[in-house]
Amino acid sequence: MIADLIKANRSCRRFDEGHPIHLDTLMALVDLARLSASAANLQPLKYILSCDAEINAQIFNCLKWAGYLKAWVGPAIGERPSGYIVVLNDTRISKTMDCDHGIASQSILLGAREMGLAGCMLAAVNRPKLSAALEIPDHLKILLVLAIGKPIEQIVIDPVGANGDIRYWRDDHQVHHVPKRALEEIVVKHY
């Protein structure tokens, strides 16, 4: 059931870094994005993949994790992602980008989840630094970095409380809580 997969597919930020991810796994995940919808079928998305420890470290140094967890600087050594997919817009194909990268990234992370992996879409990226580190040509604009690994984090969905606070938080047992708005709140009208 896709509903179970979507529910299980939580943004994950702590991984078993010792669990390797192989290139063919990342390729299979990008293939899911390739077969997903694209505005006007232009398919401007391009991808850079890494399952190499040294490159992973360079990518990691360009990321900012979990904006709401002020005391946490991101996953410690040993708990970092084993792989990355950098999602790029080829501006030679399309100058603008609506939401192709959202469609593609959702396909990729659902695929990862089905494989027993998990990931996180990171938009807080030091783009000039990452472009320089990976020698990304100017016509490829970094949209997102998808971090992927074997999850070691417990994540639960809570209803948004009366105060309306949607910030995720961690409890004393390091369980990550994600408040989600109710269906009644987000469906504003129906016929």
Add this chain to the structure above:
Amino acid sequence: MIADLIKANRSCRRFDEGHPIHLDTLMALVDLARLSASAANLQPLKYILSCDAEINAQIFNCLKWAGYLKAWVGPAIGERPSGYIVVLNDTRISKTMDCDHGIASQSILLGAREMGLAGCMLAAVNRPKLSAALEIPDHLKILLVLAIGKPIEQIVIDPVGANGDIRYWRDDHQVHHVPKRALEEIVVKHY
């Protein structure tokens, strides 16, 4: 397998309009979007649902279908969608929108596909006209309209040819062909 579902989930533009879609189906689909990732977990997306013939007709009149099929004005009566999900950004929650609507729409259409339905994400929308028709308040900005119905269209994926043309087309048997770029073209670098 999510790969099979993603492959089967083609943008569909001709439906069996006699096949009704019920409100609880559209609600279940929005619930999949609700449980999907959202940038900074802000969840600014709101939804208007229709499975009402009169409202469907009003929404239909605000849409432009299949830009590459110049001779085709969109699905004929009897082949139009039985339901719509209008995806909105609540600008009181977030002024800007990265790709939440792509993530959400992919979840919705994968869910629809699993139910034997199909859909299409339409961005070519006459937004002022639709806002007026559905009396959408100013703070809700229309992002996409998702058309949903029982598919009657055959759609195949082709490799992009040597000329690089990515425009979809219909053959003499009304089969809809969608050229997709090869994996080797879209993965620009790997480590």
